[in-house]
Amino acid sequence: MPPVDRFVPRFAAEPPQELLPYGRWADRLKAEFLAACARIDDGDDDEDLGETTGEISWYPDRTWNGRTYIPASIRTTENYELYGYVSYLPATEKGEEPSGFFSTADYTAEIAEANPDWQLDLCEEVIGGWRGEEGNVAAMTLVWGRPLVDRGAVVVAELADLPVDQCVVQEGRFTLIAPDAYRKDYLDIRLFDDRGTELACESLYEDDEDEEGGGRGLMDLETAVRTRRTHKAYGETPVDRATLEELFELATWAPNHHLTNPWRFRVLGPRSLARLKQAADAQIAGSGAKLDRAPTLVAVSYVTSPQDPVVDEEDLCSAAVAAYLVLLGAHARGLAGYWRTPAVLRIPQGRAALGMGEDERALGLLHLGEPRQEQRVPERAGLDVVARWLD
Numbered sequence: 377m378p379p380v381d382r383f384v385p386r387f388a389a390e391p392p393q394e395l396l397p398y399g400r401w402a403d404r405l406k407a408e409f410l411a412a413c414a415r416i417d418d419g420d421d422d423e424d425l426g427e428t429t430g431e432i433s434w435y436p437d438r439t440w441n442g443r444t445y446i447p448a449s450i451r452t453t454e455n456y457e458l459y460g461y462v463s464y465l466p467a468t469e470k471g472e473e474p475s476g477f478f479s480t481a482d483y484t485a486e487i488a489e490a491n492p493d494w495q496l497d498l499c500e501e502v503i504g505g506w507r508g509e510e511g512n513v514a515a516m517t518l519v520w521g522r523p524l525v526d527r528g529a530v531v532v533a534e535l536a537d538l539p540v541d542q543c544v545v546q547e548g549r550f551t552l553i554a555p556d557a558y559r560k561d562y563l564d565i566r567l568f569d570d571r572g573t574e575l576a577c578e579s580l581y582e583d584d585e586d587e588e589g590g591g592r593g594l595m596d597l598e599t600a601v602r603t604r605r606t607h608k609a610y611g612e613t614p615v616d617r618a619t620l621e622e623l624f625e626l627a628t629w630a631p632n633h634h635l636t637n638p639w640r641f642r643v644l645g646p647r648s649l650a651r652l653k654q655a656a657d658a659q660i661a662g663s664g665a666k667l668d669r670a671p672t673l674v675a676v677s678y679v680t681s682p683q684d685p686v687v688d689e690e691d692l693c694s695a696a697v698a699a700y701l702v703l704l705g706a707h708a709r710g711l712a713g714y715w716r717t718p719a720v721l722r723i724p725q726g727r728a729a730l731g732m733g734e735d736e737r738a739l740g741l742l743h744l745g746e747p748r749q750e751q752r753v754p755e756r757a758g759l760d761v762v763a764r765w766l767d
């Protein structure tokens with residue numbers, strides 16, 4: 377065979393190895409998935425999603441890159457669908473238990489019953505990247521769903537006319553793991569009957585507006601400022617160190633009256649996160665779990681100047697601008713962010729957990745990671761409220 381121009385991983389994920397979860401294993405997965413669901417509507421002003429109702433729908437397991445993914449969905453009393461997955465490191469030796477559980481969930485009001493024209497009910501989450509040639513990166517995407525037409529037997533993921541994954545429909549459900557958004561190509565999900573006749577096709581192509589934050593390409597300044605949103609759900613991949621260093625370096629260009637460089641950034645590691653969670657739980661029971669929402673947490677503080685209240689105020693302002701630059705730069709790189717001011721940062725135990733001295737004041741905990749859901753755009757007041765032209 378001659379060399380090909382377009383090469384991407386094909387059939388990179390193992391086919392399903394198990395029946396859909398049942399019994400004690402289903403209970404274990406259920407606890408993980410419901411915990412992820414509980415983390416969704418946790419924000420101050422999120423929509424009321426209602427309570428989960430009915431049974432969890434499980435989708436076939438797929439294993440890629442050493443992790444097994446089991447997607448799930450469940451309805452709520454307010455007619456939302458909560459969807460996501462539980463992933464874990466499968467046991468490699470006999471008698472060993474699965475470990476390293478991770479779960480994530482999101483919500484949507486777009487449900488199949490309200491969309492009678494749908495032929496496939498699809499969910500997707502990016503679970504990693506595949507670095508191709510010339511700096512191109514494919515989004516390795518978990519796609520799961522249900523055929524809404526009869527006789528569906530096999531589902532194929534196709535990228536630029538190349539089948540890259542397929543899954544037999546199991547109890548009316550399927551799961552795929554395939555490279556997406558690669559060299560401007562997007563996945564098509566095609567449903568076939570058992571004779572190979574195509575019954576339905578759905579594209580995962582996102583329109584330009586959705587794409588703006590993606591691809592890690594930098595967007596123009598005004599677009600970045602307007603489209604940055606506070607996100608509360610993240611993928612599991614931490615932001616890499618090189619990107620964080622870029623963001624902190626960007627932040628140092630915040631205006632700063634006496635060039636005091638007052639800002640300090642602390643990237644939490646597993647032990648500091650555990651200490652902070654412990655301090656949070658001791659302060660407000662259960663509040664530690666909220667610190668698990670994002671894969672990367674950055675505590676931002678500034679070095680105070682108690683001897684000079686004017687400098688202190690100016691440095692507080694500068695450090696706030698620096699924190700915003702981290703969020704804005706992250707957004708311009710396709711990452712999601714959230715500036716949170718948890719109460720634990722205001723108590724000595726919380727500050728001690730992060731090694732923050734008496735001379736520093738915490739401004740917040742920046743949450744960073746891969747975006748998981750579209751965000752509502754909170755309204756801003758008009759210029760009639762916020763601007764005055766003085767004589």
Ligand SMILES: Cc1cc2nc3c(=O)[nH]c(=O)nc-3n(C[C@H](O)[C@H](O)[C@H](O)COP(=O)(O)O)c2cc1C
Nearest residue numbers: 419420421604605606607715716717718740751754
């Ligand atoms: C200093 C600061 C502290 C914040 N702290 C919290 C917080 O503790 N909890 C929260 O839900 N949002 C917090 N936010 C995020 C705001 O709620 C969010 O910016 C606001 O709703 C506007 O949404 P947008 O960021 O998508 O434009 C904070 C924002 C700032 C600037």
